Amino acid sequence: MAITPSVTAYTPATAFERLLTIMDDLRLNCPWDKKQTMESLRHLTIEETYELSDAILSGDMDEIRKELGDIMLHLVFYARIASETDAFNITGVLNGICDKLINRHPHIYSDTEVADENDVKRNWEQIKLKEGNKSVLGGVPASLPALVKASRIQEKARGVGFDWENKEQVWAKVEEELQEFKDEYNVADASTIDHEKAEGEFGDLMFSLINYARFININPEDALEKTNRKFIKRFQYLEERAKEAGRNLHDMSLTEMDVFWNEAKKL
Structure with a gap:
């Protein structure tokens, strides 16, 4: 050997x-x-x-x-x-990947001029179409998780100029979608709702929030995962404190659990 x-x-x-x-x-x-x-x-x-x-x-x-x-x-x-x-x-x-990178970076390996990263992204999408892609969105994998897919769809659409002009417009859209969702599913109203329609409005609301996150440079997948981790950490603290007190969560009131939860938020 x-x-x-x-x-x-x-x-x-x-x-x-x-x-x-x-x-x-x-x-x-x-x-x-x-x-x-x-x-x-x-x-x-x-x-x-x-x-x-x-x-x-x-x-x-x-x-x-x-x-x-x-x-x-x-x-x-x-x-x-x-x-x-x-x-x-x-x-x-x-x-193959070396050839692709050279071809899609003409501002480095040829005489194309760019002003900023947005120009680079636009060129990238235009070159992909010239290479045979039938749609700007064709490169978004169908099996991507919905949250990630929404981000990629919006980024690719922006690459060819289909986008809002500023974040204020996007936030107005968020508020519009929120109101439409509330109209379909008013939590204060116990009447039966059209579940399919409410689901559609909720999806529109999430899509617009993801769009706004992009405008303020927040990755929604990372943001949600960090919140997941924060919740898990606090909930596990709640479980441990209940165990130390000889209590079972199933037998505790929400008010009692909130005491430990608020302790966890201070850590």
Whole structure:
């Protein structure tokens, strides 16, 4: 067996070559790795991507490094599987993305001039259409979570100039959609509502809020996830304090639980 050099002895190129060599070894000799297909790896790749997202939100650089490695392994794995049927290989993958980046950055690799990042985004979408995309929205994956999909749809529409002029207009739309939702589902009114119509109005309200978040540079997915984490932390504090007091949440009133909840908010 070859002597493994120290980590500091590797260059990016030799480190990547090392990963490719290990991948080849595993594919040929490991019973688990030999059985894998693109389909069997798909859900694992999605899981790894979410783990990377968790690490990023936690600000844990060591975990980010590890999760990036896991995803890199998956990318190499897909390319290795494809190479076995001569569909493509890792060299084609890397050259493909390099060619795409050069083609879509004419302000760097050609004589196109841009004023700011918005010009870059507009050029990007226009180039994609020239490459054969039938719709500006064609590149938005159908399986994206709805919140992320709404953000991507709005960003792409903006890339070709279909957008509000300022955030005040967007906020007026939020208020309009909120009023329409209240008209369909007035919480103070116990009358039966048209659920499908109310659902539609609620979706419109969420879409407009996501639009406003974009105008004030807030990522709605990150914002909601941080609120989720905050709620989980406070609720788990509530559970722990109730346990310490010998109480069961099911037997406590909301007023009693609010005492512990307010304690959690101060932490």
